[in-house]
Amino acid sequence: MPELVLVLKKDDIEKMVASVAHRISSDYKDRELVLIGVLKGAFVFLSDLARHLTIPVKIDFVNASSYGSDTTSSGEIHLSREIDIDVKDKDVLIVEDIVDTGLTLTYLIDYLKSLNPRSVKVCALIDKHERRKTKCNLDYSCHEVDKGFLVGYGLDYSEDYRHLPDIYHLKL
Numbered sequence: 001m002p003e004l005v006l007v008l009k010k011d012d013i014e015k016m017v018a019s020v021a022h023r024i025s026s027d028y029k030d031r032e033l034v035l036i037g038v039l040k041g042a043f044v045f046l047s048d049l050a051r052h053l054t055i056p057v058k059i060d061f062v063n064a065s066s067y068g069s070d071t072t073s074s075g076e077i078h079l080s081r082e083i084d085i086d087v088k089d090k091d092v093l094i095v096e097d098i099v100d101t102g103l104t105l106t107y108l109i110d111y112l113k114s115l116n117p118r119s120v121k122v123c124a125l126i127d128k129h130e131r132r133k134t135k136c137n138l139d140y141s142c143h144e145v146d147k148g149f150l151v152g153y154g155l156d157y158s159e160d161y162r163h164l165p166d167i168y169h170l171k172l
Helices: 010-027 043-052 101-114
Strands: 003-009 033-039 057-065 078-079 091-099 117-128 140-145 168-171
Touching: 003 010, 003 117, 010 043, 010 117, 033 043, 033 101, 043 057, 043 091, 057 101, 101 117, 101 168
Parallel strands: 033 057, 033 091, 091 117, 117 140
Antiparallel strands: 003 168, 057 078
């Protein structure tokens, strides 16, 4: 049976999300911002983030993955859902649950830049450095961790644990 070790409590997550939302609202005041959530993991974070923003935004989603049902990235990115919103000449903010290897994020940045937005920036709930394979710049980050496989608050292991309100280190 897997063991769950608490990393972040729900109340702490909410404070972090509110803080980063305040920064984003300030940075994008009087600009047209499009949030692009990365399914499935970022849906909880994006939902909370959007409600804390004090600026109007448009929201869309992409579905990109490199994990499947494993705890390590395959390194092969699969984009199974592209965005529907026209982002040409708009500011785009990618909203990720966790940045681990950086491969998915790099792929998504390149994909979105090909659509000619004014800017592409990144907001991640968790910035994890353990298996980083490519340099990637996170413009906004709520929490940094060095290592561990995390679940809860949208993060999953083989589609389990997304529903948990806190974030845990999953020890298999």
